[in-house]
Amino acid sequence: MFDGVVLPIIDYNRLTQQDSLEASKLFHASTNVGFFYLKVNDELDPTPMFALAEKVFTLPLDTKNEYAMDGKNGVYFGYKPVGSMFADRKGTPDTIEFWNISKDDIVIHNSNNFPQVILDKKTTLHKYINKSHEIILVILEILSSKLELDPQLLPRLHRITQSSGDQLRLTKSTICPIDGQSSVGIALGAHTDFGSITILFNRLPGLQVLGPDGEWLYVEPLSGHAIVNLGDAMVILSGGILKSNIHRVVNTSGVTEPTDRYSIVYFSRPENDVRMKSLVDNGKNNQDDSDALTAQEWIARRVKNYQTANYKNEETYELSRGTEGSREGSM
Template sequence: MPLSTSILPSFPEGLPLAPIATVSYKQLLDGNHNDASRVLEAAQTHGFFYLDLQGAPEGDTFLSEAEQLYALAKDAFASPLDEKLQFALERGVSLFGYKPTGTVKTTDRSQRPDSTEFICIAKDHLHGVTPSRLYPPPIEQHRPLLQSFTRHGHACGMLILRTLASRLGLAPDAFTRLNRFDQPSGDHCRLTHTGPHSADANNVLGLPSHTDFGSVTVLFNWLGGLQIESPSSISSSGSSSSSHESEWLWVQPLPGHAIVNLGDAMVTFTNGTLKSAKHRVVPPLGSQGAADRYSVVYFVRPHNDVPMRALGEFDRGSGLAAAAAAKAVAGKFSAGLEEGEVLTAGEWMRRRAVQLGN
């Protein structure tokens, strides 16, 4: 492990861990059926899995770039707040730019402000798909690294989508054609930072519980804090049970691995056959709580003109539970929609951006 991360405190022992599967990137590239089956099972159950990137040239490069972006994040977030705010994103308009701490998500019942700042860098801006905004100087100075990382992140997402299509008996491009790299979309790299927490960590929230917007999320983190909702906390309709508090399970970062999950777009495209799991970020426990927490993420999202509706293979006969799960996703911003109205992915993302709050 590089020096920048090898000196971090260890993940605490004895925490309830999410029993998520490990899948080999190399084996997926080689067409291994066992690993492909584990991807589908994860996408239908916990919604998360570890992706071992070691041993494949593309995976090793992707890992190296993530470590370099870890160092870049430390540099970028060290700037004074007034300098970072010069590159702030436009709330409710765009997700690209700098977001300070203190956001209250409109759909979060606790209404606690978050303690995480992040910088979102659009794939479209990095690769000339659309005109670029200005980003903080450390970002602008490392555009070649970000360009390469986003290409590898998108390729990783496409491998996952091809794998899912294959295991579901669909055409190889059933999902990838909805997430084209060369078309305007919400794809982006996100760098995040959460500062150390005091003994009052119970009243602090890194990021409130949520599901991701898009198709595939590829996450690199080096400290604990990520939790996913236990399937036992979820009713058959796909929503959290109101009869008891949700049970949250920890996801321990593993060296050489990314953490992969699906987003709400895949629930919509498959009419609830696949799952976007609810997750959150809380303060790391033990000695990790005294350290700054950074993460590097790539989000694959449908390109902007894709209709957000079930594919033909899933628009009927999926069962009541699947239909209810898909409806629950759409219900996150269904107010104001006319009966039968279908949003494009671009409008879908804009409405979800509004929910980020104040």
């Protein structure tokens, strides 16, 4: 599965050229690791997004809080301050702040409900979101074919012009040296993503993926490559054939003093009215449409389960962790 800390490397250009070997590598990574590097080079350049993130998080806290997301009630767009989510089963607050920018607000509604620093970059945001989504549709078409479905079935559930939980996330955390400490400091707790496909860029280490033997493996940034992973929605839609994997963000021995760490993430999720059930025959009986949550309902439930304000006990923590690759019953 894993080769040390090195994830499989998939070449996006070869995928667009319908290279059968590259498509098979993609499907193998998606059914085993659930994570891979995607070689994109100049196809998707996160540099403008990193510049925007640095400006966004220098805004006064009072200004940022004017746009705070209502996570307690399942709303996942807007600003998330440090400590509003928990990082472990004890309910320890996280140490990450992020800003979730709704794809719908940029692409569909052309919303102006943003601080000026974001409004000034709406054209750039639109371009970045469009390209990220284009890449994801290529991946979804290949996965749909490999699952022996209509090649356009998964893409049709992720149309950019339809309302969904898709978002661009700007993330900031401060990582500290771990030399001399007895354990790493966890900035964002172990979890699986609850979307379909995640495209991540970071410039500093700190991301860890859970290996096959239960060890935490660092996933280092690789120039010209995005880190891509599947989320729990793909586990459900594929009847467990595709895999999401547990990951977390921690302090790292790669820094000698406290350092700001920025990440740029695009999350693709099924359209709001998609019923969260298997699309393939995997030896399981599908639940009736009337029993399956819509993607919008399912996302809201997952968001609520992450919030410090909703933490009650260790069971709350278990509910926040996701399918962990196969545990559909604990979403």
